[in-house]
Amino acid sequence: MSKKVAPTSSSSSASSNVPAVSDGGFKALVSPRTLAIMKETAPTPFELQKLTVPSGSSGAFFNIERLAGDVAERELDVAIAYDSGPRRTFYATSIEDGDGGPPHCSSSDGKIGFGVRDVSAISAAGDEWGSLTKTSCACAECPFSKFDSSLRGRSSQACSQSRLIVIFDPQSTLPMMLQVSPGSLRNFRKYQLRLAGGDAKLSECVTTIGLEKVTGSPDYYALTFKFKRELEELEVERLGQLAQVMVEAIGDSDARSSGPAASAEQEEPVVAVDLGADLPEDSEYEPLD
Numbered sequence: 001m002s003k004k005v006a007p008t009s010s011s012s013s014a015s016s017n018v019p020a021v022s023d024g025g026f027k028a029l030v031s032p033r034t035l036a037i038m039k040e041t042a043p044t045p046f047e048l049q050k051l052t053v054p055s056g057s058s059g060a061f062f063n064i065e066r067l068a069g070d071v072a073e074r075e076l077d078v079a080i081a082y083d084s085g086p087r088r089t090f091y092a093t094s095i096e097d098g099d100g101g102p103p104h105c106s107s108s109d110g111k112i113g114f115g116v117r118d119v120s121a122i123s124a125a126g127d128e129w130g131s132l133t134k135t136s137c138a139c140a141e142c143p144f145s146k147f148d149s150s151l152r153g154r155s156s157q158a159c160s161q162s163r164l165i166v167i168f169d170p171q172s173t174l175p176m177m178l179q180v181s182p183g184s185l186r187n188f189r190k191y192q193l194r195l196a197g198g199d200a201k202l203s204e205c206v207t208t209i210g211l212e213k214v215t216g217s218p219d220y221y222a223l224t225f226k227f228k229r230e231l232e233e234l235e236v237e238r239l240g241q242l243a244q245v246m247v248e249a250i251g252d253s254d255a256r257s258s259g260p261a262a263s264a265e266q267e268e269p270v271v272a273v274d275l276g277a278d279l280p281e282d283s284e285y286e287p288l289d
Contacts (some may be wrong), residue, residue, distance in 0.1 A: 037173055043174065045250070050177050051167070053184070053211070079231060080203060082165065082246050083164075088145070089159065090159035092105075111139055167209075
């Protein structure tokens with residue numbers, strides 16, 4: 001794929017290449033103030049507004065918090081700025097058992113899990129572990145990563161998989177965080193492969209996210225992903241700048257963490273955007289700030 005070189009015109013004239021919100025564009029990618037706001041707030045994904053998937057017993061709507069009040073949307077066109085890659089979370093006991101603490105074991109890369117608390121509870125949850133003395137484990141070797149290992153009697157994994165994606169919707173300056181839960185991971189992966197088959201990238205297109213009801217025990221909603229359009233070249237560059245701020249904020253957060261995962265060598269999360277790596281050093285492109 002050929003390298004994308006930023007325009008050499010002034011930022012005011014370059015802005016005309018970015019679609020207005022009324023024409024299917026994104027407020028965050030149109031406004032020159034967005035980058036300054038992102039740098040000032042430096043939010044990590046966990047501090048952002050969370051776009052939640054409704055329960056199977058409720059309506060098929062996303063609830064979006066706006067400055068003027070909440071709105072309900074059946075579908076949402078988004079630009080994806082950050083994808084965490086595979087993650088895992090394991091609870092040896094549940095909230096129903098009176099446990100409201102953090103996961104007993106978690107993995108930020110889907111490969112190595114760390115027993116962050118109460119290792120004895122993990123050991124007691126599964127006979128295959130025997131006497132557990134270590135505080136980390138390769139996820140592929142862990143019995144709780146196998147299907148039918150659910151501690152709730154379901155045909156699922158006791159240690160659930162998910163992804164975190166950070167998305168911009170057309171109306172907001174700050175992004176939102178969306179967790180792609182186990183029931184939606186297959187749809188997400190199929191969408192990634194469809195894009196790849198069409199020589200497209202997740203970071204360079206507008207994605208329409210919707211909901212489909214899945215019959216189960218209980219019923220639930222799965223996320224759906226559809227290609228809408230390619231982002232304009234300048235939109236990709238601006239999204240990359242915003243993603244860079246997000247990555248730096250995540251790095252600062254990790255540096256402050258005292259947990260075992262912070263000191264372990266891990267695969268870096270997938271940044272959905274190029275971050276301007278293709279721009280030549282002598283480019284006359286003017287940063288948004």
